[in-house]
Amino acid sequence: MSSPNAAVTREQLCKKIDQLPQVDLGHFPTPLEECPRLSEVLGGPRILIKREDCSGLAFGGNKVRQLTFTIGDGVDQGADTIIQGAASQSNHCRQAAAASAKLGLKCYLRLSRDSKSVRQGNVLLDDLAGADVEFVDASMGAELDAIKYALADELREQGLKPHVLAAPRSTALAAVAFSWCIAEIHEQQEAMGIDADWIYAASAGGTQGGLILGTKALGMKLKPFGIAPIGWPDRTERIRIAANDAAAILGLDVAITDDDVRNSDDYVGEDYGSLTPECVDALKLMAQTEGIFLDPSYTSKALSGLIDHIQTGHISSDETVIFLHTGGTPALFAYNEELV
Template sequence: MVTQEKLLHNISQIPQVNIGHFPTPLEECPRLSEALGGPHIYIKREDCSGLAIGGNKVRQLTFTIGDAVHQGADTIVHGAASQSNHCRQAAAACSKLGLKCYLRLARDHKSIVQGNLLLDHLAGADVEVVDVPFGPELEEYKLKFAEKLEADGLKPYVVTFPRSTALAAVAFTWCVAEIHEQQNQIGIDADWIYASSVGGTQAGLVLGTKALGMKLKTYACAPILWEGKIERICGAANSAADILNLDTRVIESDILNTDDYIGKAYGYLTPECIAALKLVASTEGILLDPVYTGKAMACLIDHIREGRLDSNDTVIFLHTGGTPALFAY
């Protein structure tokens, strides 16, 4: 276990860039709590992180692009699904920092120039939608594309696994330190944090709470089926611990993650997600998204209605952003 001061000191030693608005708010949601008749609910507003409508990837890119700049890169290469929040925020970060940005996005059922894809173009990125499946094949495509850029005299940095996931975990260890301080300020000691994640976000939350000795447990809702996700999350957490020079180790039993709310496939709406979007907007004026946070909130709502959480519990819901995707759906 480490102190908050020691954890923040270790985080400060990692290369980073100043691109976001931190700390993000921790907002009480009394009308949502009342509507559900369950626990005290707070929302950690990563959607308020600034930079092209915000989101959790701003915090992650603080370290990913910090790593790129530290290595002397002048160009960022990224790619994911066509409505990727990560790519949108990477494009915005590059425009803010004067870096070139190349996005190679997988063609899918939402490859329309609206939502995040529209914002990619507005941010000035070089965007191409390619006929390569989202996943390992696209990661390989990105690496080969970067080789061409390097041959042309650029210094590209590819945002890809496993380095990007480990740095994402570093970022959300930092987020836990923020939550720890905010809890002390407002006088709460939450029992659970719910989030949408299948990688670095959950890894950092689990590592941070374990390192600080907090009782806060993380329950994550996967947005996509990902083989070996528990091993991957553990690996990212422990890689982040190494980067941060922490003795803390995360084991597989620390990882609570469900596939039950994905629906048909990644990026497809579910009735439960739509209901969650409407409930949070109509009770708190907070907009969730149709791919990640809407499904994670549907999970939280079910757990309350099933009696797994009650009025004696305090829950933090991590709003990871993604709001622009509403306009593509």
């Protein structure tokens, strides 16, 4: 069923996505499931969950879908080595390590030293997947990117063909990936007879960019709302740029403006990766009503935001909400002491 506001049909969008270089990493489509017990406890809105945590590779998560294109891009250019870096409990790094192993690529991870630089959770899995892991004293962003590019130069001298995963290209391709996720949801909604009002996700980047692009391109009623895991002041601009870059890559005649970007950093707490009482409550509520585990840094904060929006009337009891579970659960094991 095509909307009168659509720039393209679902089939046209999927065809454009299919034409990009990609590698086969995950289990797609991921399920879209009802959360009846969570809905009941929260007093109303029908809540469904899109299970990107079930994307298959290495305990799943939103990066599997994104790496399909970002590593696909590298492989297309002849890469034999992937370089990535982020916070030490990075889900992106763990999924990049596993994707590299699956594809027979070397993987180098440079992790920003922080309070979770322990061989547990994601770092344990990075090691087990055979990545070359080093903790470095550099903050996330430009400093860490400089280390990644310097390492790429070194590896090139050794005869390797490294591919650095970094913004803006990887963020734009991440948004491409989540426009594909929207195409899946579009089809799943049609099959289930649902036309949801909202989709909530933990994001301040490519994931939300893709949700916005996909819903706008297909003219859907579904409105994306991002709950930021980190208090980046320029996140609206980052999301808008990711969405527009993805539109350009896909050749879509869709323009995303700041007005399309709904995102809140009210639920970050003290800092990226620090627990808030509300995120711990949200994590336990999801586990105890639906038997689904969230993560400490992203999805638990996104659910704490959604709960607050329901309790403050931003979402009414007759609306339908999709909660995008972007994964991250292995990080739980590095937070055992704070969570119990």
